[in-house]
Amino acid sequence: MIDWGKALETFVVGFGGVFLTLVILQTGVSIFSKIVVGVTNMTKKEG
Amino acid sequence: MDFSVFQKIFLDMGFVHLTFGNIIMWGIALTFIVLAITKNYEPLLLIPIGFGMFIVNLPLTDLMVEGGLLWVPYHYAIDHFDLIPPIIFMGIGAMTDFGPVIANPKMLLLGAGAQFGVYVTFFGALLFGFTMPEAAAIGIIGGADGPTTIFLTSKLAPHLLGATAVAAYSYMAMVPIIQPPIMKALTSKEERKIKMKQLRTVSKIEKIGFPLVATLIICLLIPAAAPLVGMMMVGNLFKESGVVERLSNTAQNELINIVTIFLGLCIGATMPAEVFLKPSSLFIFCLGLVAFSFSTAAGLLLAKFMNLFLKDKINPLIGAAGVSAVPMAARVAQVVAREEDKRNFILMHAMGPNVAGTIGTVSAAGLFLTMLAG
DSSP, rough: OOOHHHHHHHHHHHHHHHHOOOOHHHHHHHHHHHHHHHHHHHHHHHH | OOOOHHHHHHHHHHGOOOOHHHHHHHHHHHHEEEEEEEEOSSHHHHHHHHHHHHHTTTOOOOOSSSTTTTTIIIIIIIIIOHHHHHHHHHHHHHOOOOHHHHHHHHHHHHHHTTTTHHHHHHHHHTTTTOOHHHHHHHHHGGGGOHHHHHHHHHHHOOGGGGHHHHHHHHHHHTTHHHHHHHHHHHSSSSTTTTOOOOOOOOOOHHHHHHHHHHHHHHHHHHHGHHHHHOOOOOOOOHHHSSSSSSHHHHIIIIIIIHHHHHHHHHHTTTHHHHHHSHHHHHHHHHHHHHHHHHHHHHHHHHHHHHHHHOOSOOOOOHHHSSSSSSTTTHHHHHHHHHHTTTTOOOOHHHHHHHHHHHHHHHHHHHHHHHHHOO
């Protein structure tokens, strides 16, 4: 007997979780890049 | 003269115990080996898998009984301790350039969208009567990522390991055949002609920082994905740091080659006729194809959806590269784009969703483990 409730939960949490993880990763990578580029530009100006 | 010794030798001969199933499996094994050699379909895996399948279907060879030659690496490095898939990921990490993802992080979303097929197939497998852990192991084939499929199946449904692994590697090899019709059906000529802006140059510091940032974020969110993500990112750190060339070379050459030999042979050896020749294996192959097709379609459609909001349009073909199969899926996107416009180069853009797809599949596997293991 298939537990469709659990299956649906696996789909929602699973697929949603993958999306959320990659959205957070995207945000993290964007922020990290901005910091690196900002610091690099600042160092260049000071130099 | 005692003839019983001749009788014993005769009865201990393999051909006495041959079954029709064994002969069918030889045919399948031979097909893999021939395809690998003549068509270059994933030869690094299909040759050892084919040979493992062949030798385990020679009766009385006992290679996969407890203590047998292939049982030992299978039991300790795949089934019990799951060592081989993470080591392969270390090699993959050492070979991967995350530059396109760092330059355009939006591509990570395409890697997530292309996991849709994994979940569609999860439901499909449940309808075919598979249990939930089995359905997850079958669904992950849609990620087109062999090591992740093996990693997840060995934890959730080890009895399906042979079928899911072979299906995953077969579909990875067949990317150039399966994907183009789906890509052409779901995009217009104009969409396939879209030229994308050149990616910015990514600094060395960003490339060194990426594996640390990615490990931090993914492992904090999905700890179960740590063995694969951690190893992939340490391999990438070896490469990008530029100071441990020996480690990087070892991870992407000798180490990955050694474990690939054992992985292939052991996976092949999990397919004796009595285990493999069941309707469930056929279902797994069909469902794997469904998973892979849905993942391709979902990646494409998500790219088209993103275009509704983006100022700089993306070529939707790169969405299809969101299934892992690195770098084959990205190359296929490039080939299909160039069929419309010879001067359209989207390969580097397609590498973004391609490597993002690997991260997406690992995340999906980690979430399946979190929800369904034990």
